[in-house]
Amino acid sequence: MAQSAAAPHHARAASAEPEVVIETRNLSKVYRDFWGRQKVRALKALDLEVRQGEIFGLLGPNGSGKTTTLKIILGLLFPTSGEALVFGRSATEVTKNERIGYLPEESYLYKFLNAVDTLDFYGRLFNISAEERRRRSKELIEMVGLGWAQRRPLKEYSKGMTRRIGLAQALINDPDLLLLDEPTSGLDPIGTREMKDLILKLKAQGKTIVVCSHQLADVQDVCDRIAILYQGELKELGRVDSLLKVRDVTQVQMRGMSPAAQAEVRAVLAKHGGEMVSWDNPTMTLEELFLTIVNESQARPGKRVIKE
Amino acid sequence: MVVETQVPPFLSWLLSDSGDGQSALTTFLFTALVLFGLATMVAFLVAAFRYGPGRAFSSIVRGLGGGIVDFVRMSPRRILALSWLAFREAFRRQIWVGLVVFLVILMFAGWFLDPSSDDPARLYLGNVLNWTTLLMLVMALYLSSLSLPADIKNRTIYTIVTKPVRSSEIILGRIVGFTAACTVLLVIMAGASYVFVSRALAHRHVVVVDDIVPVKQNRQVVRYDGKTKLPYGHQHHFTVPANSFAPGIELSEDAAGHLTVQQVTAAARAADVKPGDILTAINGATVIGLDTAEEQLAGAPGSNIQLTLSRGGASHEAKVTREATEVFTDIEKGHRHRVVVRWVDGKLQADIGPAEGMLVARVPIYGLLRFRDRQGDPKDPSTWKIRQKGISVGKLFGYRSYIEGNTLAAAVWTFDDLKADQYPQGLPLDASIRVYRGQRGRVDQGITGSLTVVNPAKPTIRSREIIFTAKEFTLDRIQIPQQLTDSHGKPLALFGDASQPNLPSLVTPDGRVEVWVRCVEPAQYFGMARADLYVRGADASYTMNFVKAFFEIWLQIVLVTSLAVLFSSFLSGPVAVLLTVTTILMGFSCSFIANLANSVIYREELKVIELVRQGAAQRGLYLTPDQTFAKAHDLRKDNVDGFRVYDEARLKTALRLELDQVDVLDRVWGGGPLEAFYRLITQRNLMIDLEMNWAIRTMQFLDKGLMHVMQYLLHVLPDFRRFSDTDYLANGYNIQGARVGQHAAVTLAFALAAFIGGYFIFRHREMAA
Incomplete structure (x- = not known):
């Protein structure tokens, strides 16, 4: 794992396909009430693959099923049908957690413990030896910059500090797969920047990272691939750079062209009935894509054809 | 109180047939199997309803397989980590408040507990035990039933179950952690209780000089009667034989028969007696042995005695005064005191020691009880069976049977396995015999009864009747001496006397003896049950008994904790509390x-x-x-x-x-x-x-x-009433080891069942739902 982790993410293009870390097959989840009556269909036949070494963004408006997906992958929820595999093992299996780090939406930690005790406790849950625990928790506290507050109980922490200790807790086992639920929520711009840098750094270490967020700008900055969910259905899936390319528009900007050459180009354009603005494929922001998909889905509900 | 239930030895209880074809272990296994089958069936039905039978079957198989793995591969480090967390949580949730409440209760208990009650030990011990049980069970309930639901509600459980933590470890961790927290509290409470009870019951009496009165017969002082002052709601009397005073030296006898002075008082030292001296003669008469020497030393207070001592080979004479003696007071409120009476300046002074026998652990040895009817007939004429019951005197507590006074009706206890070397002072009997009065008589006076010791092999060998008085609700001590006489005045030995082999003995060689109790007064009745008269074996340690009683409280804590954790694995906090309380009440x-x-x-x-x-x-x-x-x-x-x-x-x-x-x-x-x-x-x-x-x-x-x-x-259902052995301690009875063992085993069984049940429920529950 650590070997292939060193490979840069461009290696995806190489002939050998990286290992599939998360795979969901026909994953569906129906929430029922006490009497077993159907309340919500939170997920409808989701097929996803997350490959090793990539940062995968799971996007969608509130109630789109992204948190449900994450919880099923973690084994906090059981699928109604279909299955989720993590490292090739069923998501309900406990042993898969050995290689997973999870940063929950809000850091659900024991508020009466301090940072050192918290990390020590979670370290013990991974069956890590005392010496190793001490070393790692010291490292992690330094990394998230909480050294000055490590002996204070978590209930005295600000939201940003809680986020940081939450992240440290998720990294205590040096996981291969990181599941981050809204990693930048509650962080100030500097904190957000640091978090994003950290995510990229972890990726550089070869970790696979799944980010679940509505902070689209953040996702746009870090993710290699994204999936957009809406009302429990997969609406878009692909590489961020290609998804954001507007393919039916070409932008051309030229320099150093002789007037004759320019006339020639214009003639070609005129021949095809076009007018040159600039020569390029412009990109839109992820926000625009997101809103387009949401609007489109509202206009035409149902499965959207995804081309990758 | 009488100890009514008989406890078989632990292993035979656990392993051998108890009469209905099952031992405790097989009963447990059978119940566990049935429960397991039922639970699997219910799980299957629910799953089949949801997902169809095929998938239900496979998930049940997978669940059971996974269950075995989850139990086998539990990690001690994780369990410890989770227990440690539960322990921390317990103190964060301020369980020490329970301790504070308890200590406050102890501080003010002295105002409400009356030390002059009939049995102050029972009152004090009963009180601290009941408070401890109540507070600890409430604490255990509060802690364990609210913890898991709170974690699920706060979603802190998310960060736990997304670690490689097995559900079995989560459940066990809680049980262990909360039990540990309660144990800390319980130990402190036990310590405080022990100190409180011993301090509250400890007292000494004062005797003033005027309270020691010489009693004369034929113008000779034969004894001194003393009584204590009355500061603790009771008074003790004591009798000092006039010729029991001895000089202040303590002797020991070595193998060669030499009597060496061990310790001396100041007065004896002044008369030139020192430790290490060898006593050779008293008043000129050469000493023979320790017993005779002590007899020779004893005499009237203040009288002098001439001792011949040898020190380093040289012999010298010393004239010492008989200055002190030691007696016991009578038993009042369940205790007595040691009294040292000294002759000081021509007067007697008494020093009263601490209370003895207040905090005891009696070991009763029960016999078999049979009855004779008023004709003395052992058999029921209608059934030709040995009578196991006396007559009924109507609607009283049906547990006891009655015999009529001044008839041949008798209650006969047969004791076996008595060994002579265990009872060197004779056979001590404790009797608490109920009285049913056919005529009023004097209500404040007891009813006279008689007790005869009979050789069961040869019923003609029987002792002269020992007369005693039975009073309601008191425990009488009857000591059967080694030397007795029969009704003709011929000597009998209780266990047989090695020096006089021809003397008939009352106890058979295999250690059996019968004790016959009759009521002497006409138209009065004695009521008895098997446990009302017993041979009192050597007392067990009170402190150990105290520890055992608190251990049983601890077992109850474990039980409540496991049940509460089980219920909280699938219910919300308040409902889990309710269900646990219901279970406890139903258990009671x-x-x-x-x-x-x-x-x-x-x-x-x-x-x-x-x-x-x-x-x-x-x-x-x-x-x-x-x-x-x-x-x-x-x-x-x-x-x-x-x-x-x-x-x-x-x-x-x-x-x-x-x-x-x-x-x-x-x-x-x-x-x-x-x-x-x-x-x-x-x-x-x-x-x-x-x-x-x-x-x-x-x-x-x-x-x-x-x-x-x-x-x-x-x-x-756990039978909580049977778990509570606090009465044993409070009433001064030893809690048998087998009983403690039984309760520990039952607790373990329940805790195990709760653990396994809790695991399966928790494992197959959606944490985020």
């Missing part, structure tokens, strides 16, 4: 529920037994269970009224369960819940029969069904 009323269920289920059969027995009693007959059954069968064949509706198989069961032995008034009348409710709203007496119609029949049918369910429930 197990015997009532059993009685209720039997009374409802065997209603017709009990009525039939009643009718048959009544008919027989009118003709003066006693019917055995088999005869009762046969008679009912005949009457049913003859189509007699009232014999048509009962079920023969059930009648057989009822007779086998000895339900007919339950007193009529102890039965639960008025039917099951539905019928009782019907009677309540229609204002019908509980005892009268209802006119039968289809509605009543349906009601009774449903009630019976409900009661069957209750009977099954009884198999899995």
Whole structure:
């Protein structure tokens, strides 16, 4: 794992396909009430693959099923049908957690413990030896910059500090797969920047990272691939750079062209009935894509054809 | 209190048949198997309803397989981490408040507990034990039933279950952690209780000089009678024989027969007696042995005595004064004091020592009780069976049987396995015999009874009657000495005397002896049960007994904690609290529920037994269970009224369960819940029969069904009342090891079941739902 982790993410293009870390097959989840009556269909036949070494963004408006997906992958929820595999093992299996780090939406930690005790406790849950625990928790506290507050109980922490200790807790086992639920929520711009840098750094270490967020700008900055969910259905899936390319528009900007050459180009354009603005494929922001998909889905509900 | 239940040795309880074809272990295994089967079936049905039978089956198989893995591969480090967290959580949730409450109670308990009560030890011990139990169980309940639901609600459980933590570790961690937290509290409470009780009961009395009065016979002082002052609500008396004073030297005898002075008082030292001196003669007479020397040393207070001592080979004389003696006071409020009486300046001074015998752990050794009727006949003339019961004096506590005074009626206890070397002072008996007064007499005075020791092999060897007085609710100590006489004044030995082999002994060589108790006064009755008279073995350690009692409280904590964790694995906090409390309350009323269920289920059969027995009693007959059954069968064949509706198989069961032995008034009348409710709203007496119609029949049918369910429930309910051995400690009885073992095993069984159940529920629960 650590070997292939060193490979840069461009290696995806190489002939050998990286290992599939998360795979969901026909994953569906129906929430029922006490009497077993159907309340919500939170997920409808989701097929996803997350490959090793990539940062995968799971996007969608509130109630789109992204948190449900994450919880099923973690084994906090059981699928109604279909299955989720993590490292090739069923998501309900406990042993898969050995290689997973999870940063929950809000850091659900024991508020009466301090940072050192918290990390020590979670370290013990991974069956890590005392010496190793001490070393790692010291490292992690330094990394998230909480050294000055490590002996204070978590209930005295600000939201940003809680986020940081939450992240440290998720990294205590040096996981291969990181599941981050809204990693930048509650962080100030500097904190957000640091978090994003950290995510990229972890990726550089070869970790696979799944980010679940509505902070689209953040996702746009870090993710290699994204999936957009809406009302429990997969609406878009692909590489961020290609998804954001507007393919039916070409932008051309030229320099150093002789007037004759320019006339020639214009003639070609005129021949095809076009007018040159600039020569390029412009990109839109992820926000625009997101809103387009949401609007489109509202206009035409149902499965959207995804081309990758 | 008398100890009424007999406890078989632990291993035989656990492993061998207890009469109904099952040992404790097989009962446990069988119950566990049934529960397991039921749970699997329910799980299958639920899963099949949700996902269809195929997937249900595979997930059940996977769940069971995973379960085994989850139990086998538990990691001690993780369990410890989770227990440590639970422990921290317990103190964060301020369980020490319970401790503070307890200490405050102790601080002010002195105001409310009356040290002049009949048995202050029982009062004080009972109080601290009850408070400890109450507070600790509430704490355990509060901690363990609210913790898991709170974690699920706060979602802190997300960060736990997304780690490689097995559900088994989560459940076990909670149980262990909360138990540990409660243990810390309990240990502190136990320590505080121990100190409190010993300090509260510790007292010394003061005796002033005027309270020691010489008693003269023939103008000679034969003894001194003393009494203490009365500051603790009671007074002790003591008697000092006039010739029991000795000089202040302590002697020891070595193998060669030399008597060496060990310790001396100041007065003896002044007379030139030093430790290490060897005593050779007293008043000129050479000493022979320690016993005779001590006899020679004893005499009237203040009198002088001439000692010849040898120091380093040189002999010298010393004139010492007989200055002190040691006696015990009488027993009052369950204790006595050691009294050292000194001759100081021509007067007697008494120093009273601390209370002794207040905090004890008696070890009763029970015998077998049989009765003789007023003709002295051991057998019942109607059944030709040995009488196990005396006569009934009406509606009193049915547990005891009675014998009439001034007749040949007797209660005969047979003790076995008595060994001479265990009772060098003779046989100590504790008796608490109830009195039923046929005539008033003087109520504040006891009724006279007699006690005879008989050799069971040769009943002609019997001691002269020992007269005692039985008073209600007191425990009398009767010491049977080694040397006795028979009614003709001929000497008898209790255990046989090695030096006089021809002396008849009362205890047979295999250690059996009979004790006959008769009531002497006419028209008065003695009531007795097996446990009312026992041989008192050597006392066990009070401190150990104290520890055992608190250990049993600890077992209750473990039980409550496991049950609460089990319930909180699938219920919300408040509901889990309610269910645990319900379980505890039902556990406390197990015997009532059993009685209720039997009374409802065997209603017709009990009525039939009643009718048959009544008919027989009118003709003066006693019917055995088999005869009762046969008679009912005949009457049913003859189509007699009232014999048509009962079920023969059930009648057989009822007779086998000895339900007919339950007193009529102890039965639960008025039917099951539905019928009782019907009677309540229609204002019908509980005892009268209802006119039968289809509605009543349906009601009774449903009630019976409900009661069957209750009977099954009884198999899995912890019988909390039996767990509480605090009475043993409070009343000064040793808690047998086998009892503690039994309770520990039962607790372990329940905790194990709760653990496994909790695991399976928690494992298959969606944490985020």
